[in-house]
Amino acid sequence: MLLSKKNKEVLFNPFSKDNPVLVQILGICSTLAVTVNLEPAIVMGISVTAVLAFSNVIISLIRNTIPTTIRIIVQLVVVAALVIIVQQFLVAYDYDVSKQLSVFIGLIITNCILMGRLEAFAMSNKPWPAFLDGIGNGLGYAIILVIVAFFRELLGSGTILGYQVIPQWCYDHGYMNNGLMILPPMALIVVACLIWVHRAHNKDLQEE
């Protein structure tokens, strides 16, 4: 069975109960940096998902050959190589987005979610569950990125994916874009609001 009960958990838990951003508070740096507009956030989410899924599979395939003393280095090399490939593809096929994301694609290497999943999951599981785990965690991260970027772009620039959604008559009647939404601190506050809502719905996540 490709999607046994255990595999389903591996795939879907990171969306909510085990979300890397909301519950484990990993990958916050890039959540602040690339969520001003929706498009780079989506590309970043896809890139992280791709890198995470493939590095999970690769590490899982070679997990029995890796010498334990240099395992972190091996993981880093695999992640770095995949990130460079993603970066090269972006420069070749989506130059504008690659310019907007600039250093943040390179910084996927330092995204704690990646090393965390490799060390905690891929090193001790078979390739297929490792692949699902990578997809799940990558998408769990991507969802949060997209939600944050949605609110920041809507309230900060009045657009969604670059299209004007707040009609002109609102501006004529005194509505103004909230310039604060474009600045990094508001990403933290939006993430905090998401965590608040999330915990309010999931009683078992609440600490005493």
Place this chain on the structure above:
Amino acid sequence: MNRNSNTYQILYSAIMVIVVGAVLAFVYMELKPKQDENRANDTRSQILSAIHVAPQEGQVGEAFNKYIVKQYLVDAQGNVTDSSANVAFNVDMKANVKLPAAQRKLPVLVSRLDDGSMKYVIPMYGAGLWGPIWGYVAVDADGNTVYGANFSHESETPGLGARIAEQPFQDEFKGKHLYAGGAFKSVAVMKKGQKTPSGGEQVDALSGATITSRGVSTMLNDCLAPYDPFFKKLQGKTAK
């Protein structure tokens, strides 16, 4: 085999590095032509932005061919030396500005706008705070008035120096004059109210980005001054 023996570890890392290196080299070679094309198109759209042309996505090449009607190099006396195709576009500005002013190639991109007026786009290259900055200034056919400017940077601080690449700053250059009393003065980027050392016109500097603003100012002066004879010729033409 003992996975923790030194021989195994060294062999393992060596093979890993070779495999990864080969894969990356292959990807790089495969994608390079496409990447070079994208970079060239980016440069083209920067040049077009200096003459206030914003082509649709994917039509940068066509718009460039439509508006940039001629390219040539001029020498230190303002005479055209080379007008082969794409000659100005292909000048490596980074290497070029390192030469003494008299030995530089001086590229000019001549553009004709929809209303028939001619603009002369001058590429420039200089240093910001963290890395290189570069730009394009379009000068009117009178060889004096700035029509538009576009600046880019590699790694200036976002929100501070990086604002040289934003429209409000670039718009300030429109209508400034490079000459005062018949002598080349450039345009200075400095605090409002200060007197420019050359006595020319000025553009408001960016607060919080002193070094970058100064870099733009130096770049303008350094890269436009060698064109003095060329501008004088243009001025002579329009005065007649």
